[in-house]
Amino acid sequence: MSAYIARRLMSAFLVLMAVITLVFILMTQIGDPAAATLGNRANEDTVREFNARYGLDRPLGAQFLGYLGVIACQRPSSPVYDDDPATNGYCGLLQGDFGESFLHNAPVADVILRRLPRTLLLGALALLFELAIGLGFGVFAALRRNRWQDTSIMSTAYLGQSLPSYVTGPIFLSYAAFLFGLFPVGGYGSTPLEHLQHAVLPAFTLAILGASTYARVTRSEMLDALQSDYVRTAKAKGLGRSRVLSHALRNALLPVVTLAGLSLRLLVGGAIITEQIYGWPGMGKLAVESIVNVDAPTVMGVVFFVALAVQLGNLLADLAVAALDPRVRLAG
Numbered sequence: 001m002s003a004y005i006a007r008r009l010m011s012a013f014l015v016l017m018a019v020i021t022l023v024f025i026l027m028t029q030i031g032d033p034a035a036a037t038l039g040n041r042a043n044e045d046t047v048r049e050f051n052a053r054y055g056l057d058r059p060l061g062a063q064f065l066g067y068l069g070v071i072a073c074q075r076p077s078s079p080v081y082d083d084d085p086a087t088n089g090y091c092g093l094l095q096g097d098f099g100e101s102f103l104h105n106a107p108v109a110d111v112i113l114r115r116l117p118r119t120l121l122l123g124a125l126a127l128l129f130e131l132a133i134g135l136g137f138g139v140f141a142a143l144r145r146n147r148w149q150d151t152s153i154m155s156t157a158y159l160g161q162s163l164p165s166y167v168t169g170p171i172f173l174s175y176a177a178f179l180f181g182l183f184p185v186g187g188y189g190s191t192p193l194e195h196l197q198h199a200v201l202p203a204f205t206l207a208i209l210g211a212s213t214y215a216r217v218t219r220s221e222m223l224d225a226l227q228s229d230y231v232r233t234a235k236a237k238g239l240g241r242s243r244v245l246s247h248a249l250r251n252a253l254l255p256v257v258t259l260a261g262l263s264l265r266l267l268v269g270g271a272i273i274t275e276q277i278y279g280w281p282g283m284g285k286l287a288v289e290s291i292v293n294v295d296a297p298t299v300m301g302v303v304f305f306v307a308l309a310v311q312l313g314n315l316l317a318d319l320a321v322a323a324l325d326p327r328v329r330l331a332g
Contacts, residue, residue, distance in 0.1 A: 005315070012311035019307045020093075020300060024064055027296035036294035037102045054100065054297075067300070069094035098304070099297030103290060108301040111286070116305075118188060119282035122199050122206070122275075127263055129207035134214020135256065139249065141215065142222035153215060160212030169205045169277035176201055186279035202278040206271050210263060214256055221252035254321050261317020 033056060034047045042050075051057040055066055055074035066074040069092020078091040078100070091097040098108035141153040177185045183201040184194075225231060225248035234244045272284035279285075283302055290298035 004318075008311075008315050008318075012308075012315070015311060016304065016307050019303060020068075021064070023300050023303045024067065024296070027294070027299055028060060030291075031294040033102050033294045033296060054102065066092060067099060067297075068092045069097065075100065093304075098301040101290075101295055101298045103293045103295040103298065108297045111298060112283070112301050112305060115281060115283050115286050118195075118280065119284070121195060122203055122271075122280060122282055125196075125199050125203035126206035126210070127260070129204055130210035130214055130263065131256075131260065133207065133211040135218050137211075138215040138218025139222055139245075139252075141219045142226065145223060150219075154219065157212040157215045160208045161216075163208065165205050165209075165271065165274045166277070168208055169202070169274055172201055172205055173277060186277075188279075188281050198278075198280070202271075202274050202280050205277075206274050210259075213259065217255055217259065218252060221255060222248060225249070225252045257320045258317045261313040261315075261320065263313070 033054070034042065034050045038046055038050060048057070053075070055063060058066070058074055062071065062074065065071045069090050071090070073091035075091060078097060096109070098112070100106065101108050101111050104111050137153050137157075141150045144150045173185070176182045184198045187198055189195050189198045228248075228251075231244060231248055234247055272288055274280070275282050275284035276288060283305070287299060287302045289295075290302065
């Protein structure tokens with residue numbers, strides 16, 4: 001197990017490095033940060049001072065190595081910067097320094113940490129909806145196989161997988177919020193209770209696709225489990241219906257756990273389109289604002305956290321599958 005985890009951590013590190021490198025290259029091609037931040041009317045001295053402050057007057061290779069923290073710090077705005085070249089420290093990812101946001105004029109880590117709890121609330125609620133709706137209806141459809149309940153649930157699941165959030169979001173917003181006033185129109189609120197009330201509608205919008213997928217997968221796996229030899233043996237031994245279903249559900253959950261691990265991305269990265277529709281001030285909305293304003297450090301920070309969440313979700317899913325099914329040996 002330890003060898004497997006070590007290999008996965010090394011793989012995750014290589015993936016993160018590839019993602020960071022790619023995003024850095026792309027961000028250098030989409031525009032001029034000084035022009036986007038200061039405006040086109042900024043004079044040359046102001047632009048020169050801006051570039052010097054953030055280390056943008058260095059060659060791209062030096063900027064990238066400085067961002068990683070493998071060469072001496074090049075940003076006077078960094079808290080570890082020292083004017084004396086002999087004692088100049090290092091600043092970058094290796095030192096836990098994600099740079100300074102051009103748009104917010106603050107450390108990227110602080111900007112992300114302000115948005116992260118909002119995205120965690122939205123993602124956790126969406127994941128709860130996905131699992132509750134998907135697992136519940138998936139098991140129910142399997143127990144009503146080839147009946148009208150099964151047909152109705154699966155038809156709805158196919159429809160849910162076909163409708164993107166930029167279609168369902170405005171529909172829910174128009175009817176549930178504007179027309180009937182059941183939920184707030186948008187925003188985040190100011191109290192914990194208001195945060196939860198504002199999160200319900202966007203979280204449900206996010207959950208539709210995942211719940212539809214979980215329902216289809218759970219139904220298929222439950223049907224296979226109910227027809228397996230161990231279930232027939234359990235019935236022959238006279239076990240109760242609830243115990244038989246619990247044994248079948250335990251094995252049917254294996255692929256669902258894998259899918260849930262991939263959903264961890266929502267807990268960190270949020271959903272760009274959904275957050276834009278509902279005005280939810282989370283990580284997805286922050287990414288859009290940063291890309292529009294060519295705020296490269298913030299974009300790279302957001303992408304780093306999302307990529308890290310994906311790798312962590314994959315690892316946790318594999319470990320959960322091994323815990324549910326002792327036949328799985330991760331060290332092999």
